[in-house]
Amino acid sequence: MNQSRLTLKTIAIWQPYFMGGGAEAVSLWILEALAPYYDITLFTLQSIDLERLDILYNTHLSQQTITVKPLLPSLLNSESTRFLIANSRTVRSGLIHWSVRVFKELTRDYDLVLSTYNGLDMGRQGLQYLHWVYVVEPNPKKMRRWGAILMKISDFSLENLQKNVTLANSEYTAKRVKEAYGIESRVVYPPVVTEIDAIPWEQKDDAFLCSGRIVEPKQPHQVIEILQKVRDRGFDVKLHITGGGGGAYQQSYERRIKKIAAQNSDWIQVYQDLPYKDYLKVLARCRYGLHHKPEPFGISVAEMLKAGMIPFVRNKGGQVEILGNQHQELLYHRQPDAVEKIIAVLENREKQESLLESLKQRQALFSVEQFMKEIQLAVGDYFKESD
Incomplete structure (x- = not known):
């Protein structure tokens, strides 16, 4: 880190994987919005190719100062592991909950912990962006044995999730969040491409x-x-x-x-x-x-x-x-x-x-500019309230 970045507040962002889709576009554009102003570390299960993601999502993350920390050992940073994460719900959910536990252990000294992958117990109050409810943790009304095991793996606390400052991708989701968790959400619509040629x-x-x-x-x-x-x-x-x-x-x-x-x-x-x-x-x-x-x-x-x-x-x-x-x-x-x-x-x-x-x-x-502005405001407001 160069000298000028030593004074920046530190943010740990959790996004377990990148397999394509709108939810991951949100994560990447949150990185885009925050990287110029904060010292960002992205925690994922496996290493990612920022240049490839830039091509797919029109971000500029490979040109930013971002630390990417894969949580799995290098031996498991392979295509076969990637295949299992993509295609085995059991493997995927098990690794997600393991990564939650590790994330909590590694991020105690960060100024902010932030989940771009739905509601999360991050060990303390943080910021979470919800695309939907009961994505990481099972619905407590429908929990079975495997769900209970997962909650033990991650030492997942619903109370900790409820303490987070919550962003939701729509009013529709915000209502569902209120029903599921009893908490209020700040609606921040996802980033939408703007560089489209206007054809009559x-x-x-x-x-x-x-x-x-x-x-x-x-x-x-x-x-x-x-x-x-x-x-x-x-x-x-x-x-x-x-x-x-x-x-x-x-x-x-x-x-x-x-x-x-x-x-x-x-x-x-x-x-x-x-x-x-x-x-x-x-x-x-x-x-x-x-x-x-x-x-x-x-x-x-x-x-x-x-x-x-x-x-x-x-x-x-x-x-x-x-x-x-x-x-x-x-x-x-x-x-x-x-x-x-x-x-x-x-x-x-x-x-x-x-x-x-x-x-x-x-x-x-709906635009990437509006989205980034609202994310910057949400993070700024979080720090103002926590100071």
């Missing part, structure tokens, strides 16, 4: 985007079925599916989606693990978005909004906050409802123009 509506493709990991919980098969019904009604729309895979346990589903796409290659195209800049090009080209899974927030839906699309989403979950309750014509319940609402927009140019103008007003709510 007339020059965009008459295409839908389905974005997110290609795994069954994200339900891209439902998106395909909905748009097939739309096409059957005479609308020649295309579909671009973007996202990473879900590990070995999801390979059969991934193969299923790719097979359907290959059989319908005249209108479906799948892109996997695109670099950030290439993903933005796909975002910019599409007129519409379609996201079937109710989400705690739904970062891909916010990206669609920022790209000037008209997104259609389920009528429950955090993604409703992104579009706003006033856009009922874009919120659907099930497949038949989705088909009718999509067709009502596709066949009405005036409705498209009205929606585009209305949705544009919501874009400023």
Whole structure:
């Protein structure tokens, strides 16, 4: 550490792994927000490639002064261990709880402990960003023997979790946090890409985007079925599916989606693990978005909004906050409802123009700049209160 950094407050950040997805984008952008102002140490299970993550998420972490501390011994810093973490829930949860115990032991002298991976007992009061509830620890109402073992491994205290200052990714999640833990949350919407080329509506493709990991919980098969019904009604729309895979346990589903796409290659195209800049090009080209899974927030839906699309989403979950309750014509319940609402927009140019103008007003709510500013404020407020 150079002399000028010796005076900085120290922050220990816990994010056990990076396997792709919106939650990890949050962690990386928290690092981006704090690294210039604090002495940051990131604790993970295995070493990470910051340059590769910069390419995927458009961060600049490899150019920052950040200490990355892998918790597993170097012997276990291997692809086989990475495979087990990604594909074995038992191994993953066991290592997560072991890492919690080690994290608490190693971070007693830091000025702040911060979990970017949901609610956590960090041994003392810290700051936690919640994407959802009962992610690290099991739901006490449903705890089984393995859950009790995990809690002993990490020496996990629910009371310590409740003492933390809590950030939540949406009002929807904040309500769930209140129900689960009895604590209040400060809502900080996740970072959403802003560097999207503005392509005029007339020059965009008459295409839908389905974005997110290609795994069954994200339900891209439902998106395909909905748009097939739309096409059957005479609308020649295309579909671009973007996202990473879900590990070995999801390979059969991934193969299923790719097979359907290959059989319908005249209108479906799948892109996997695109670099950030290439993903933005796909975002910019599409007129519409379609996201079937109710989400705690739904970062891909916010990206669609920022790209000037008209997104259609389920009528429950955090993604409703992104579009706003006033856009009922874009919120659907099930497949038949989705088909009718999509067709009502596709066949009405005036409705498209009205929606585009209305949705544009919501874009400023979501950006990396706004996210970083709010994270810096939250950390600054924490230190003011603790001084």
